[in-house]
Structures are given as structure tokens and as C-alpha cells.
Amino acid sequence: MAALRSAMVGQTVKDDSISITRCLQPTYMSSIVLFGPPGAGKGTQAERMIDATGLPQVSTGDMLRAAVKAGTPTGLEAKGFMEAGQLVPDSVIIDLIKDRILESDAKNGVMFDGFPRTIPQAEALEQITAVTHVIAIEVPDERIVERICGRYSCAGCGSVYHDTFNPVPADGCACGHWEEKRRADDNEETVSSRLSAYHQQTSPLADWYRSKGIFHAVNGDRAIDEITVDILNALKV
Numbered sequence: 001m002a003a004l005r006s007a008m009v010g011q012t013v014k015d016d017s018i019s020i021t022r023c024l025q026p027t028y029m030s031s032i033v034l035f036g037p038p039g040a041g042k043g044t045q046a047e048r049m050i051d052a053t054g055l056p057q058v059s060t061g062d063m064l065r066a067a068v069k070a071g072t073p074t075g076l077e078a079k080g081f082m083e084a085g086q087l088v089p090d091s092v093i094i095d096l097i098k099d100r101i102l103e104s105d106a107k108n109g110v111m112f113d114g115f116p117r118t119i120p121q122a123e124a125l126e127q128i129t130a131v132t133h134v135i136a137i138e139v140p141d142e143r144i145v146e147r148i149c150g151r152y153s154c155a156g157c158g159s160v161y162h163d164t165f166n167p168v169p170a171d172g173c174a175c176g177h178w179e180e181k182r183r184a185d186d187n188e189e190t191v192s193s194r195l196s197a198y199h200q201q202t203s204p205l206a207d208w209y210r211s212k213g214i215f216h217a218v219n220g221d222r223a224i225d226e227i228t229v230d231i232l233n234a235l236k237v
């Protein structure tokens with residue numbers, strides 16, 4: 001996925017999205033939750049949203065790993081659950097977020113990535129900060145399966161290719177050491193089960209945010225630049 005994303009990032013941003021960037025930044029103040037199934041291009045759009053809004057990305061997974069590594073009180077608490085093979089409770093994650101949003105770079109808001117995933121988490125988040133926009137990048141499941149299952153990489157240099165969208169050139173990879181590599185979990189069965197877990201988990205949360213009038217669905221089955229423009233327009237509402 002990371003390499004697929006970087007291939008997408010390589011595309012040029014259109015002038016209209018740059019002008020949206022300029023008018024957004026000076027007055028921008030909000031907290032955003034980014035939704036999207038695996039393979040929807042969330043990473044690419046997240047990078048662009050960060051550039052456009054200046055808001056820092058708050059990834060609870062990264063924060064958790066950092067807190068454990070730094071041995072902070074919350075980190076030690078989290079470590080205990082992880083070592084016992086248990087899920088880290090929402091209260092611990094919320095404590096981490098509480099600390100994070102007090103940092104100076106978060107004074108205008110943050111962009112949440114990978115959190116909340118459930119209604120109780122969203123309710124807890126609501127107690128400590130106001131989410132103003134929830135952006136959902138929607139891509140039909142069959143398109144995601146097509147995107148993920150067709151991808152492969154060069155064992156020599158790691159360049160990512162795709163059966164349909166970006167096949168390896170007839171004379172092999174530019175690095176000269178062509179050997180096809182496919183990830184075992186990039187198969188239809190695994191991707192389908194990840195997608196159904198995602199839908200089960202996030203659908204109720206999407207409805208919950210929709211009822212609050214801050215939910216914006218964006219069609220993610222289009223060119224990357226078009227998706228970015230739609231997202232930035234949704235953030236202006």
C-alpha cells in the first residue's frame with residue numbers, strides 16, 4: 001500500500017486545489033476524522049489534507065507505539081494490556097489524545113486517522129474535543145478488491161506495479177533485477193474479510209456522525225486530484 005500511495009502522490013496537484021489550499025489556511029480551525037476502507041487511498045488524501053489545512057495528523061496507533069517506547073505513564077499502562085494480549089481500552093487512547101491536543105501544533109485542530117472506530121470511542125472523543133468534519137472516502141468493495149489483488153512489486157527494488165493499472169514494462173523493471181513479488185494477504189479472501197470487518201465496524205459510526213450533520217461522503221473511485229478537490233470543498237462547509 002505504501003508504495004502504491006507514493007506512486008499516486010507522484011501526480012501533479014491541479015492548480016484549482018492549490019488555490020483552495022491558499023484560501024483555507026489562514027482561517028482554518030477544525031478537527032477532522034478521516035474514514036475509508038483499506039485500499040481507498042486514504043493515505044494519499046491524508047497527506048494532501050495535511051498540506052492544505054496545516055493540521056497535524058493524529059494517528060492513535062503511532063501515538064500508542066511512541067508512548068510505549070517513551071515509557072510514559074499512559075504508555076506503561078497500555079503496554080500492560082498489550083503484553084497480556086488484550087486490546088488497549090478506549091480510556092487509555094483518550095488519555096493519549098487529551099495530551100496530544102494540548103500540544104502547540106494542535107491549537108487549530110487535528111486530523112484523526114484510525115480513530116474513532118466505534119460509537120463509544122466517538123462519544124468519548126466528543127467529551128474532549130469538537131469534531132467538525134467527518135470525511136468518508138467511499139470506494140465500492142469490488143474496486144478495492146481489484147486495486148489490492150492486482151498489485152505486485154519488484155523483489156529487487158520494491159517498485160509497485162498493478163496487473164491492470166500499472167503493469168511492469170515488457171523488458172522488466174528499470175532496476176534491472178526483475179522478480180515478481182506478491183503479498184500473501186493481497187488475495188480476494190483476505191481483502192473481502194477486512195472489508196466486511198470495516199463495514200460492520202464503521203457503518204453505525206457513519207450513521208452516528210451523519211445524524212450530527214458533520215458527515216461528508218466523497219466518491220473515492222475517481223482520479224486522485226478530483227477526490228482532493230471534493231474533500232477540500234467539504235472542509236469549507
Ligand SMILES: [Zn+2]
Pocket residue numbers: 154155156157158159173174175176177178
Ligand atoms: Zn525493480
